[in-house]
Amino acid sequence: MIRPLLQVTAAVGALALIPVTTGAMASVDTSSYRELDAFMDVYTRVKADYVEKVDDATLIKGAIDGMLASLDPHSSYVDALAFDNMRLQTDGNYGGLGLSVTMEDGAVKVITPTEDTPAWRAGIKAGDYITHIDGKLIYGGTLDEAVSQMRGAPGSKIKLRIVRAGREKPLELELTRETIVQKAVKWEVQDGIGILNINTFSASTASDMRAGIAAIEKQLGGKPKGYVIDLRGNGGGLLDQAIEVSDAFLSHGEIVSQRGRDKSDIERWYAKADDLARGLPLVVLVDAGTASASEIVAGALQDHHRALVLGEKSFGKGSVQTLLQLGPRTALRLTTARYYTPSGRSVQEGGIEPDLPVPQISDPDYKSRPVFREADLRRHLINETKVDNAVIEEDTKTDPRFAATAEELEKKGIKDFQLHYALQTIGRIGAPARMAGGGTAKAGTR
Incomplete structure (x- = not known):
């Protein structure tokens, strides 16, 4: 049974339950096969001529991500790492910071901190950008990789560098992970x-x-x-x-x-x-x-x-x-x-x-x-x-x-x-x- 999901972001330390179901292959017409031929041409060229060897899994994952990225911000491929993250969210027994985050132009952006969690108590706010984790730049990585790095054993410490709009210098924060149990x-x-x-x-x-x-x-x-x-x-x-x-x-x-x-x-x-x-x-x-x-x-x-x-x-x-x-x-x-x-x-x-x-x-x-x-x-x-509400006079x-x-x-x-x-x-x-x-x-x- 397909159970619809309505959710915005990945959460660090508290994720929503996401059920899964078996999907069916969509039918592919003749014109689609022509487009797939172009894809295979690029794939074989990269395999043969790229400056370094690239494994099949990396290329296919990149192709899938690119295909879904052309649709809308909420369609995505859930690989093994993200799948394990969902299992963690179902169990609810793991260390985290209590953040809901998204990826914007290669940067991790905070949607909201969860009340009474390490992130909330540290003063992290919606709209903040997380640029470094434990001194390492995370720009350009995937959202799941960033989420995995921010998770860890309860009691363990983590350092975050936060860039906030309107503030000249970034914030350097040290947080202690906790077991995040988000009561519904x-x-x-x-x-x-x-x-x-x-x-x-x-x-x-x-x-x-x-x-x-x-x-x-x-x-x-x-x-x-x-x-x-x-x-x-x-x-x-x-x-x-x-x-x-x-x-x-x-x-x-x-x-x-x-x-x-x-x-x-x-x-x-x-x-x-x-x-x-x-x-x-x-x-x-x-x-x-x-x-x-x-x-x-x-x-x-x-x-x-x-x-x-x-x-x-x-x-x-x-x-x-x-x-x-x-x-x-x-x-x-x-x-x-x-x-x-x-x-x-x-x-x-x-x-x-x-x-x-x-x-x-x-x-x-x-x-x-x-x-x-x-x-x-x-x-x-x-x-x-x-x-269109443009004709409505705004009360300033x-x-x-x-x-x-x-x-x-x-x-x-x-x-x-x-x-x-x-x-x-x-x-x-x-x-x-x-x-x-x-x-x-x-x-x-x-």
Whole structure:
């Protein structure tokens, strides 16, 4: 069975579960054979005349990587090294730093550090470039090679050189690896409000979230005033888990649709269960690190008017990848479809626009820190249904609600302004009130 995957990056120390399946060879027509003849001509010339001997495995791997690199940023060949990395992520018992990274023009770029990990505590930020590991330049290598070097035995030390935009000198950091156990869902209660921090969409996410809701109600001895669903920095994961999480807060209606190459290749998923939050107010927190499966949840709850989406525009990855196993330790990660929210919009390139744009002003460098999204990736898929908002006049006035500095907020004990604002928003709505729609909005039939 093919299980779709919705994920942005490779993670150092915490990877999402990726199931595999057997793939089938696509049919090759006559014109394709002519192109393959040209490939074989180049292959034989290189084998015969290159200045140094090159083994077949190196040439074939390079050809495969080049072929997939011509498609989109999320299609790739999973060789034995990457396959072993996926097995490590499934086990969850290994040393790492807690980083989600990607490769950009031969350089390793940080997408986001995971909360309460060595990378997070060292102050590594989204947009940073890792140029050296233990004094050795890693530019030009593969992402899997860099990930493997950053992993290691818990307790072992590693030195990183970090280049950050706007900073003249690179940062020299020494970190100690830890066993990274990324809990899919963390929960807490503040001011009578339940907070569900969903970090990834792994196989246990939906069940962990339901357990979190039960634990919140048990701690309070009843219903909370509402829930904050924190999807910030969540790079995605499994499609079925995103659907199940969305379903938990919707009583009926479409959750998401998936459309492949052919017009007839459409799948739709609908809510089946009752609203687990029983109509209580919901606020969904998003930022530039909210991607793919996370955007499905935010988009579904936003389209049904079941939740207020608060924060910053999300990453904008609206494509689905399927992992096709080719051999015992090799696979093909291939983009096979695009997904659409219940209203029929694609988040590809554009992302989810929050209902309430709220910057993270508790971060001292939030204005200068570079933001990295799908639209910044080379060869990203184009959103063919994108709406042109160029005619809309931009409001350049400073919002007085967000004029405080990070230092002023810290004096007030506010370390996370977006979360603080979300809690205040639910507090203003009040426990008896329901968000608009209350999980009853319709989008299609079951």
